[in-house]
Amino acid sequence: MHRPAKSLIFLVASALAGCGSIGAPATKALPSKAGTHGGTAFPLPDGKGYAEVVVEPVKTTKKGRDVVLAMYFVTPDQSAALEPAPTGVTAKMTVPGEAAPLSVTLNPKSLKPKDGRLASEVGPYDHDEIHGEIQGTFDGKPFTVPIAIR
Secondary structure, eight states: OOHHHHHHHHHHHHHHHTOOOSSOOSSOOOOOEEOTTSSEEEEOGGGOOEEEEEEEEEEEETTEEEEEEEEEEEOTTSSSBOSSOOEEEEEEEEOTTOSSOEEEEOEEOOSSTTOOEEEOOSBSOOSSOEEEEEEEEETTEEEEEEEEEO
16 A cells, blocks of 8 residues: 555544544533633623633532632623623533532622622532533623533
């Protein structure tokens, strides 16, 4: 076999090797990017900005960490908080170890003035994988943003 033919077979075999997936999430998230608060930022509809999802520790004990689910709603360039802030924000998600999907309400809980932060109460969010969606209202329009964090 000629060298070009061997190279072609190798390229096709390499490409096919990565095509399978196991346990793909039911909800497809939009392309995300690194956020400015250490989380994953998901685009809001119509290019209005980003919802950055962060699992934040609030207390560490011998049994583990107590965490909250926080979201920072920021402008398209991530340099400032969205104003006005989204309202009625909830997250519906599946987390490992929970029998049913969780529905979580996020309320304004700023750490510093005008940071665009909303957060849940302490809950079972300290996992490497979370799938679901964020819902709320921004600029008078309801929105839904699929999320997937790994």
